[in-house]
Amino acid sequence: MExxxxxxxxxxxxxxxxxxxxxGFAIIFKSTSVVNFAxxxxxxxxxxxxxxxxxxxxxxxFWAFLMTLVFSVILALIVERLILRPMIGEPVISIIxxxxxxxxxxxxxxxxxxxxxxxVYDPPLFPPTDVNIMGLPTSQVYLWSFGLSAVLLALFALxxxxxxxxxxxxxxxxxNQVALSMGIPVKNIFALAWCIASVVSAIGGIxxxxxxxxxxxxxxxxxxxxxxxxxxxxxxxxGAALGGLIVGVLENLxxxxxxxxxxxxxxxxxxxxxxxxxxxMIKPYGLFGxxxxxxx
Amino acid sequence: MSVSHCGDFKxxxxxxxxxxxxxxxxxxxxxxxxxxxxxxxFSSNYVTSTMTTIAIAVIGALGINIVTGFTGQISLGQGAxxxxxxxSCSYFMRVAHLPFWVAMPAAxxxxxxxxxxxxxxxxxxxxxxxxxATLAAQxxxxxxxxxxxxxxxxxxxxxxxxxxxxxxxxxxDRSKYYLTLTMAIGAVAFTTNLLRSRNGRAFIAVRDHHLxxxxxxxxxxxxxxxxxxxxxxxxGIAGSLWGVYTGYISAEHFMIDESIxxxxxxxxxxxxxxxxxxLGAIFMTLLPQALTVGTGALASIFPKIGFLIMSxxxxxxxxxxxxxxxxxxxxxxHRWRMIKAYWKLYPFSY
Numbered sequence: 268m269e270x271x272x273x274x275x276x277x278x279x280x281x282x283x284x285x286x287x288x289x290x291g292f293a294i295i296f297k298s299t300s301v302v303n304f305a306x307x308x309x310x311x312x313x314x315x316x317x318x319x320x321x322x323x324x325x326x327x328x329f330w331a332f333l334m335t336l337v338f339s340v341i342l343a344l345i346v347e348r349l350i351l352r353p354m355i356g357e358p359v360i361s362i363i364x365x366x367x368x369x370x371x372x373x374x375x376x377x378x379x380x381x382x383x384x385x386x387v388y389d390p391p392l393f394p395p396t397d398v399n400i401m402g403l404p405t406s407q408v409y410l411w412s413f414g415l416s417a418v419l420l421a422l423f424a425l426x427x428x429x430x431x432x433x434x435x436x437x438x439x440x441x442x443n444q445v446a447l448s449m450g451i452p453v454k455n456i457f458a459l460a461w462c463i464a465s466v467v468s469a470i471g472g473i474x475x476x477x478x479x480x481x482x483x484x485x486x487x488x489x490x491x492x493x494x495x496x497x498x499x500x501x502x503x504x505x506g507a508a509l510g511g512l513i514v515g516v517l518e519n520l521x522x523x524x525x526x527x528x529x530x531x532x533x534x535x536x537x538x539x540x541x542x543x544x545x546x547x548m549i550k551p552y553g554l555f556g557x558x559x560x561x562x563x
Numbered sequence: 564m565s566v567s568h569c570g571d572f573k574x575x576x577x578x579x580x581x582x583x584x585x586x587x588x589x590x591x592x593x594x595x596x597x598x599x600x601x602x603x604x605f606s607s608n609y610v611t612s613t614m615t616t617i618a619i620a621v622i623g624a625l626g627i628n629i630v631t632g633f634t635g636q637i638s639l640g641q642g643a644x645x646x647x648x649x650x651s652c653s654y655f656m657r658v659a660h661l662p663f664w665v666a667m668p669a670a671x672x673x674x675x676x677x678x679x680x681x682x683x684x685x686x687x688x689x690x691x692x693x694x695x696a697t698l699a700a701q702x703x704x705x706x707x708x709x710x711x712x713x714x715x716x717x718x719x720x721x722x723x724x725x726x727x728x729x730x731x732x733x734x735x736d737r738s739k740y741y742l743t744l745t746m747a748i749g750a751v752a753f754t755t756n757l758l759r760s761r762n763g764r765a766f767i768a769v770r771d772h773h774l775x776x777x778x779x780x781x782x783x784x785x786x787x788x789x790x791x792x793x794x795x796x797x798x799g800i801a802g803s804l805w806g807v808y809t810g811y812i813s814a815e816h817f818m819i820d821e822s823i824x825x826x827x828x829x830x831x832x833x834x835x836x837x838x839x840x841x842l843g844a845i846f847m848t849l850l851p852q853a854l855t856v857g858t859g860a861l862a863s864i865f866p867k868i869g870f871l872i873m874s875x876x877x878x879x880x881x882x883x884x885x886x887x888x889x890x891x892x893x894x895x896x897h898r899w900r901m902i903k904a905y906w907k908l909y910p911f912s913y
Contacts, residue, residue: 368884375878
């Protein structure tokens with residue numbers, strides 16, 4: 268029993284990070300209708316930049332964290348301006364391909380600068396000692412990651428509901444043309460969406476990096492977010508959060524169960540994709556997604 | 564001497580649909596095929612083997628162009644379906660002792676069947692969902708390749724026996740080249756004709772406007788599924804040939820990079836164009852070789868930045884995809900048409 272509880276807890280932590288990255292994905296899809304295959308690479312870039320600051324340049328964590336956020340905003344602006352903006356109005360397939368191309372460019376830049384070995388944050392972001400929750404020893408990284416993700420998700424929910432920029436983003440998501448005629452600078456909103464997505468992904472990258480260490484495989488994590496967003500409904504922000512948590516827990520549980528019962532190794536890597544196919548079969552518009560997806 | 568018209572003067576649909584528009588084209592294509600068949604007689608083994616990989620890539624690229632270029636559905640699993648083809652072909656030959664000529668189509672059908680499992684849920688939905696479903700297929704199949712030891716040999720890989728006719732085995736560079744070249748030419752001919760058929764026109768109708776297509780009586784679900792399984796079939800054939808070419812197949816060759824490479828081929832070559840698939844396949848096969856030579860030369864001049872250049876090799880694919888999408892969205896096929904149009908009216912280009 269304790270084994271499964273442990274699995275659920277680490278699943279929730281993993282899921283909360285999925286939720287963060289999925290949030291970034293959903294924001295981009297909602298306001299710019301771009302399916303971003305480079306989400307994982309944005310995350311990886313943030314994680315590596317922070318690593319450079321903390322380990323190589325010995326910047327204190329607080330400042331390193333802030334600098335990473337600024338850096339990911341700049342990265343997002345460059346990417347949006349140079350690559351995504353010329354593609355506005357192009358067919359979906361070209362836009363998807365452009366993000367795939369972008370992901371391989373970002374990945375190779377990371378490899379060129381930081382190499383392919385696993386790196387760890389030293390000093391760690393959170394103290395390495397365990398705390399007890401319901402009699403289970405749980406590492407502080409887990410607690411902090413879960414807490415930070417929850418706070419960020421709540422903050423963004425409020426941002427979209429009440430702030431002027433958030434309302435403008437929702438209007439843009441609803442219809443670009445109407446938003447334009449209401450005087451909303453749609454191009455700036457697109458840039459803002461990319462910035463937010465890049466920032467939350469970078470935070471997700473730092474969190475996952477302080478749990479597992481960072482390497483080029485982090486880009487794969489960004490692809491594993493697809494099940495979460497599909498489950499939540501592609502364009503729904505609460506859906507992304509809930510989908511992330513569910514997929515995280517399911518992934519960990521199925522991994523644990525299949526490993527202990529059938530001795531199958533490495534199910535963790537594919538379990539989310541199996542869910543993805545099942546979700547597409549039974550509930551393709553997800554839990555909270557718009558149901559107006561064209562079914563044929 | 565055949566003279567081509569400077570305008571469009573066709574009077575019947577039959578004229579318009581002809582594969583060879585003028586006798587000159589027929590002769591030129593014939594000569595080109597002849598050239599392809601005679602090249603290995605005087606070229607080095609390296610050139611022959613490169614041309615073999617190009618021929619395999621042409622088959623795979625044609626497959627993905629049918630689903631992505633003509634039907635407008637994105638497939639991110641071409642690499643994995645090639646893997647299904649390669650492993651099942653080898654399995655049929657080693658375990659079921661089928662001759663290659665039965666095993667290869669069977670492998671194609673296996674790839675099509677497995678593709679259909681993943682295509683079924685998403686063929687009902689917008690194009691974007693097939694992209695995500697095939698991405699899932701890619702990762703699930705990768706896992707299967709690595710863990711289904713009995714069929715795929717796990718991470719070690721498995722040998723792929725050469726095909727035989729009587730006592731003649733296709734195990735030399737030249738014979739493998741002739742085999743794949745013949746298959747590639749067959750694939751090109753089949754695709755060209757497929758696109759002139761009712762099925763092909765239905766694919767294009769689905770791509771251009773699915774609502775109009777449905778009103779015209781095209782069953783969207785059916786044609787999306789057909790085009791996707793035909794594409795997976797091509798991938799299966801290309802995979803079997805890849806097995807023959809290398810003689811030993813391992814899962815590492817069928818990872819997501821391979822799928823992206825095939826998508827890049829048709830984007831660079833030109834979506835929805837047979838000649839584009841061929842040009843793209845040539846470009847993407849020669850590019851890594853040119854890059855290896857180029858980076859090798861640069862690295863010997865500047866040893867310090869050697870590592871930097873080496874690790875950026877993969878990124879070059881990405882940059883090329885992005886540049887093509889932004890500056891030349893119709894691909895090399897468009898360039899090809901421009902060149903043809905230029906020479907057609909030369910020197911009076913007005």
